[in-house]
Amino acid sequence: MPRRQLQQSDRIVIIGAGVFGLSTALHLALRGYKNVTVFDKHNYDATKYDYRSGADSASSDLNKIIRSAYGSQVEYQDLSKEAIEWWTAWNQEIKTAKNLPAGLNSSDQVYINNGTLAFTDKDELPTFELDTVRNMRAAGLGATQLITTNPEDVRAADHRGWGYGIDPFRRKERRKANVGVLDTTGGVIVADKACRFALHKARTLGVKFVFDACAGAFESYWHDKDGEVVGVRTKDGRKYPAKKVVMACGGWTPALVPQLDGLCETTAGSVIMIKIPRESSLFDRFAPDRFPSWMWKLWDGAGGGLYGFPRDDRGWMKIGYRGTKYTNPQIQPDGKLRSVPITRYTPDEKVTQIPRKAMQVFKHFLGEYLPELAENGINIELTRLCWYTDSFDNHYVVDDLPGQNTVMVATGGCGHAFKYLPNLGKWIVDAMEGVETERTLLQRWRWRALETGVKPFNTLMQGNASPNAFKNVSWSKDADLTLGTGPRL
Incomplete structure (x- = not known):
């Protein structure tokens, strides 16, 4: 199914305010999209992305590693170089900003270059x-x-x-x-402060956020009579229309998007x-x-x-x-x-x-x-x-849901995505807009299946037969x- 062309006035709904959701929202706003809303069941305004205060997503953390070292995967090496440029700019922006979110001050750094x-x-x-x-x-x-x-x-x-x-x-x-x-x-990377700063930047650019255990929690898609997704329904029963829904729910994504089975x-x-x-x-x-x-x-x-x-x-x-x-x-x-x-x-x-x-x-x-x-x-x-x-291959998944060109999945961080908080969304929005490119990353992040005879990087879905269940x-x-x-x- 061909990707639907988006207009900057279209309603876009993002489920999840972790690294994938925050970065996507920020870069949509930077490109001029005017009607972006992010939903999350965690009240990040209250917890400030601090795990000890009750925020339990992977992005809600004390700190994360940033590195350019990626072995033979030069595409991530290049992405790291780009990210470091963004992190360095964020540090400078925090240093000179006149308006910072609660918990940040001008002496803070979100990127500490200590090797x-x-x-x-x-x-x-x-x-x-x-x-x-x-x-x-x-x-x-x-x-x-x-x-x-x-x-x-x-x-x-x-x-x-x-x-x-x-x-x-x-x-x-x-x-x-x-x-x-x-x-x-x-x-x-000082993770909780970095998330708060990204949230602040997105809000300043007009992105709306709904944080609530019911009002911010995804319940189901909203379908039209032909079965096409036209929005979402939250756990409080409200419906929100959308031209595009981005499922960026971190560790909760595979249970909410069963099409990810095996991937x-x-x-x-x-x-x-x-x-x-x-x-x-x-x-x-x-x-x-x-x-x-x-x-x-x-x-x-x-x-x-x-x-x-x-x-x-x-x-x-x-x-x-x-x-x-x-x-x-x-x-x-x-x-x-x-x-x-x-x-x-x-x-x-x-x-x-x-x-x-x-x-x-x-x-x-x-x-x-x-x-x-x-x-x-x-x-x-x-x-x-x-x-x-x-x-299964340790690459992200950034692509439309098969059969639904109004739903995109942005997930599969595999424990190495947070370092790209400032720039990951740029690539996700490229994929959303259908930018014609042969860039290796976007090709690797497309929807895929494990080929017969190929050994996976990560062995998935062994159920209760797994010794690690x-x-x-x-x-x-x-x-x-x-x-x-x-x-x-």
Whole structure:
């Protein structure tokens, strides 16, 4: 079915105010669309995208990693370069703005360029990092990638002020291996503040937002007599007409859009948060200007897949685990099993712990790489499940719903989309407008099916047969929050 040509006066409805929905709304407004409304069941005006205040979407977070390092996937490397230009501009805009949303001031940064270290416990760099270095060099950015075992790069890091990022875990003084690459374009995105700033910018440009557990919650499409979607119905019973509906519901998308079966599934990563007291000697050690964001054994399966950050200005330090991704299969109205998010804030059933396997990996890493935490009596303060939507090939899905040219799906972030909050919507609006392009990204993000005989990057929809389905998982306990104690690998 051909894509319908949009007019700038057309009503456009976006379901979801996370990274995909916010960015889409912002770029629609930047292109002159006058009638854009975003609905979300989370009251982000009240929670300010702060997880600890009750916001449980993946975008509602303390911080996210930004990196240009993408191995052989130069299309995302280029997208990262574009994003960093936008983030840098946002920092400057915040610095000089006369009107900022609550919780932001002119001294805030949403992008902290303190580097991202990708490292391993192996003796040699993994293929992914080698590909990154080669492709960044080909793009004229080789000097931004500093190999920790290359004496020339180590000297360059010291000379350029990046010495802290070469060996932040003090492996040399512990006589341990330190093999990795420091991406000096990377660092930290302050996620909750970035979302609040994007929301503020979109509102300033005329985008309307409806945040409410009923009035902002998607209930169903509104169809005409021919079965074409002409709008949406929210849980309070109201109908909203639309020439275009964009389903950008994060981890809730696959349950709301069953056509995604086989293409996308909702999975949970595990997160721990550690509080560094201001009076501790470690407060300065883990400051953003002395400690990079990092990724450890990112593609090594269940025993790796960790990532982390310096502490923030309140002392919170976050570490995440995606080496094992978990599912919560539940029977849906059509009788099929689909994974759906469940968090500590879910209205009925709640989850306040993380899987035991995830806790084991966390504690093994902390014991090996950051033993000073336990030595100083610092423990895990909070755990959470962070729900993403994975596609089988780890690429996003940005395309019209098959058979409905009035409905677009924007999802499949696969845990690596937030860094593109400022510019992702530009590409989504290109797809929405049917911009004729052979650009690799838009081609990769189109609706697709797994080809026979092709091994997926992510294995999806195993239901309760999966060992990582919640019914088959053992869970951590409160006692596990104490560092220096079990469970360990």
